Amino acid sequence: MKARRFGTLIGLVVLCLVLWALTPFFLTVSNLLNIAEQTSINAIVAAGMTFVILSGGIDLSVGSIVALSGVVLGLSLHAGYSPAVALPVMIAAGVLAGATNGLLIDRGRLPPFIVTLGMMSIARGAALLITEGRPISGFEESFRALATARVGFVPAPVLIMATVYLVAHFVLTRTTFGRYVYAIGGNEDAARLSGVRIHLHKPAIYAVSGLTSALAAMILTARLNSAQPIAGTMYELDAIAATVIGGTSLMGGEGTLAGTLIGALIMGVLRNGLNLLGVSSFLQQIVIGGVIVGAVLVDTVLKRPRT
Amino acid sequence: MERPALTMAGIRKSFPGVVALDGVDLTLQAGEVHVLLGENGAGKSTLMKILAGAYRRDAGEILMQGRPVDIAGPRDARALGIRVIHQELSLVPSLSVAENIFLGAAPSRFGVIDWASLRARAIRLLSDLGVAIDPDAPVNRLALPQRQMVEIAKALADQQSASVLVMDEPTSALTSREVDVLFGLIERLAKRGVAIVYITHRLDEVYRIGHRVTVLRDGRNVSTAMLGDTSVSGLVSMMANRDLADHYPKQPAPIGNELLRAEGLGRAGVLEDISFSIRAGEIVGMAGLMGAGRTDVARAITGADRVDRGRLFVRGRAVSFRAPADAIREGIGLLPEDRKAHGLVALLNVARNIALPQSRKVAGPAGIVPRRAEAALAAPVIRDLRIKATPDQQTRQLSGGNQQKVVLGKWVAGDARIFVFDEPTRGVDIGAKVEIYQLMNRLTAAGAGILMISSELPELLGMSDRILVMHRGRIQAEFTAAAATQERVLSAALGLAGPVLSESPARTARANRVEG
Known part of the structure; x- marks a missing residue:
């Protein structure tokens, strides 16, 4: 387990060293901050995804929830509400969509794959319906600061990402809820017989994923100065990839948030580096796909019992 | 030929x-x-x-x-x-x-x-x-x-x-x-x-x-x-096994008040008219063949399964369990039959497994677990039960006997007074078996009551104060320790006419009603 985490970190470092050797533009402060900023949205979505995958589930609806909570935010702001009102409303929308996933999975005894696949379509449809398919653009500077402001030299999205990871890491490692996430993913029956109230915690786990999707939507909307009903497409796959590259087992019960952050950074660094090197975006997709499969392959080989 | x-x-x-x-x-x-x-x-x-x-x-x-x-x-x-x-x-x-x-x-x-x-x-x-x-x-x-x-x-x-x-x-x-x-x-x-x-x-x-x-x-x-x-x-x-050379270290404890009473529990197609009680200091054995419904009884009285009929009392108070968490709150702990499937979270370490049912207590009202709190809770349990492991070891690395002791430790560490042990010694070596028997003695001496389900008749006869025998979802017979023999228990488990020793008034009353 420890070796595996270091493995991912070593992978990230080696990747950075290779890119440093190949291009002088890679290892500059502005480029590294650029990577962190570009990674922030996927990393935040992946944090919630990690809760879900640790519990033995999967959430395919995160991208659509990003779009839905984004347009809820855009409409609220355009209706004249201040960010202090609009942000809680859009976060509530994300949490509600996530909790609905969890309730259906738990009470309906449905596979997470099916429920969140349905929510993927429903939330996307809802986002398109309430905007009639049109983007909502043009927001006040005070709101856009969430993406554009800098504290010292650190971009606001990077600070938000760091905060999300610190809080989520604390919740996962130091609270009963975090313990239950691991226990449910490791052995749901044993957890239930040990007094874990599954009915309460399963919806909460998916609500966390809805929450992080909404936070990602907040940054995305501020950065683009536009809330788009077609935003967030394929986010679920990037988030799952970051989580899995970070060493979280798709079977549940095993993994860390630190791993997920490293996984998201590997994907960000790889995209950035390939861009700097002028690799075509078509080839980039092939490389990233190879890295995902390769990371899990290494994981599986390392975990195989030695005989 | x-x-x-x-x-x-x-x-x-x-x-x-x-x-x-x-x-x-x-x-x-x-x-x-x-x-x-x-x-x-x-x-x-x-x-x-x-x-x-x-x-x-x-x-x-x-x-x-x-x-x-x-x-x-x-x-x-x-x-x-x-x-x-x-x-x-x-x-x-x-x-x-x-x-x-x-x-x-x-x-x-x-x-x-x-x-x-x-x-x-x-x-x-x-x-x-x-x-x-x-x-x-x-x-x-x-x-x-x-x-x-x-x-x-x-x-x-x-x-x-x-x-x-x-x-x-x-x-x-x-x-x-x-x-x-x-x-x-x-x-x-x-x-x-x-x-x-x-x-x-x-x-x-x-x-x-x-x-x-x-x-x-x-x-x-x-x-x-x-x-x-x-x-x-x-x-x-x-x-029937005549080999009673095995020594069972049974130490009778003073029998106290009733801790748990089931009245007419039933679940369609699984259990019918299950009535019995467990008193403080008592080990109630439960015999029966595979599929006779023993595990279903264990699950019914620990909130793992719902029942269709019947009532359950803890210390004379009527209770209704919607989930195992409710039973745990009443001080009932279940050691499940299949420890890998239902007892352990194999990926978690020993301390976290032992602390899992006690999470709320370990954490305090805010839900925050202090560093090493679980290890601190687990350490005395590990020592008392002689679990050969450190608090930080993954439970999947342990031997069967040590894993079983970890599952036992989950309940010993908490406030449980009523223990339901489903095949407590299955798949553990003889040394660990004896230690589990001694633990049962300590628990009953401290006033706990135990329901012990076992397929090993010598163990049931050696450790129980009373023995209930299940057959096809019913309690077919009940024996006092003195009256129980392997032949009588086995005959009842096979559904051959078994003498029902009607100790509990509820059972007699019901039987009379049916006849009248």
Whole structure:
């Protein structure tokens, strides 16, 4: 387990060293901050995804929830509400969509794959319906600061990402809820017989994923100065990839948030580096796909019992 | 006498910590129905799994028609004409009867299934077996007994080569009329020269269908005899374990107030009219064969399963459990039968497993777990139960005995006063067994009450203050420790008339009502 985490970190470092050797533009402060900023949205979505995958589930609806909570935010702001009102409303929308996933999975005894696949379509449809398919653009500077402001030299999205990871890491490692996430993913029956109230915690786990999707939507909307009903497409796959590259087992019960952050950074660094090197975006997709499969392959080989 | 169809000689098989078979012999003649008897864990299933190629024997010889054979896998067994019908059915629910019968052996030409021939052969086979089942019906629309018949048809699909047929409790789901059909079929097969091994717990059937009987006990042969030379009581006493050399360190504790009382608990098709009580300081044993409903009782009184009927009282107060968490709040802890599936979170470390039921207490109101709080909670438990592990070790790395102690530790560490132990010593070595018995003594001495479910009669007799015997979802009999003998408990578990010692007034009252 420890070796595996270091493995991912070593992978990230080696990747950075290779890119440093190949291009002088890679290892500059502005480029590294650029990577962190570009990674922030996927990393935040992946944090919630990690809760879900640790519990033995999967959430395919995160991208659509990003779009839905984004347009809820855009409409609220355009209706004249201040960010202090609009942000809680859009976060509530994300949490509600996530909790609905969890309730259906738990009470309906449905596979997470099916429920969140349905929510993927429903939330996307809802986002398109309430905007009639049109983007909502043009927001006040005070709101856009969430993406554009800098504290010292650190971009606001990077600070938000760091905060999300610190809080989520604390919740996962130091609270009963975090313990239950691991226990449910490791052995749901044993957890239930040990007094874990599954009915309460399963919806909460998916609500966390809805929450992080909404936070990602907040940054995305501020950065683009536009809330788009077609935003967030394929986010679920990037988030799952970051989580899995970070060493979280798709079977549940095993993994860390630190791993997920490293996984998201590997994907960000790889995209950035390939861009700097002028690799075509078509080839980039092939490389990233190879890295995902390769990371899990290494994981599986390392975990195989030695005989 | 002609050469036996099958000879198994000196078969040995051990699993980590347990010797399942210790030199077992079995000889089958062509055309005989040979009954294999024994308690749970006597070794019947292991022996048959070796015959079917599911397990590899450690030592011993298998001969067919006098020739030594090597059965390395299920394919070898099939090729030798050995067919096994397992208790758990192995049909594909969505496929039709005919498709299931010829699954993997469908008549085909160039890889394309010859449906006409497949149907015709299925119809011929089913009518040959004397069963009226639509060959085109999907199996998931059949009732359980019909599925059993399909299972048998499947085993005989290439009957030319079937020389040994093993049936493991084939009648457990059948009505008496269906049993008649099955027995007619078995007789016809035997007349054709198939050697049949018939495993059952229904002693009444044994004399109807069997020619010879072999009794196993603790992985050894007790006896092989013609059924005409044995009586039911003779068979029961052969199955019962007389080896009481094992020492059980039972220390009786003063019996106190009633901790838990069940009144008429029932769940459709599983449990019926379950009434009993557990008092402080008392170990109540629960005996019964597999599938008699013992685990269902354990799950019903710990909130793991809902019940349809009946009432539950904790310290005289009526309670209703919607989830295990509710039962835990009332101080009830369950050690489940299958510790891997239900007891442990194998990926978590020892401390977190032990602390899991106590998470709220460990964490305090804000839900934040102080650093090392779980280790601090677990450390004394690890010491007291002599668990050979550190708090930070993953539980999947531990031996069976140590894993079991971790599951016990989950409840010992908390406020549980009522312990439900389902097979507490299964799969643990003798040293750990004794430690678990001593732990039970300490718990009862401290005023706890224990319900101990076990398939090991000596253990039940050695440790219990009272013994309840389950049979087909009911409590068939209740014995005091003094009145319980292996023969009496086993007879009751087999459903043979067992004397109900009516100690509890509730039971007597109900019995009187029914009579009046």
